[in-house]
Amino acid sequence: MAHLHIVRDHALGMPAARKVAHAWAAQAEAEFGMACTYEEGEAVDVVTFTRSGVHGTLQVNPQGYELKATLGFLLGAFKDRIEAEVVKNLDALLAKKPALKKQAAKKAVPKKAAP
Secondary structure, eight states, rough: EEEEEEEOOOOSSSHHHHHHHHHHHHHHHHOOOOOEEEEOOSEEEEEEEETTTTTEEEETTEEEEEEEEEEOOHHTTHHHHHHHHHHHHHHHHHHHHHHHHHHHHHEEEEEEEEO
16 A cells, blocks of 8 residues: 655735635546545544545645545556645645735735825
């Protein structure tokens, strides 16, 4: 069996981190046929995902994400490819958040009144 362990730090805070994790779970269900469950906790949320040949968790906290997955025998042969796809998808979701914050910050800056 092959194992994946991916860690990503962030500075989103818990509410935004949850949004990214929910988006990741929805994407995993739609693109890879995963069955995902989301459990909110006081300090850490856990997304549990499974499908034939793979199972694991994505832990969500205010400072980062930690994904651990176990691949069955057949999928283990594609470990590097699967890991690259998971990393790409998570990084893409994380990259969207700062762009949204920058747009909101630009809108929040008051315009100076004409003299």
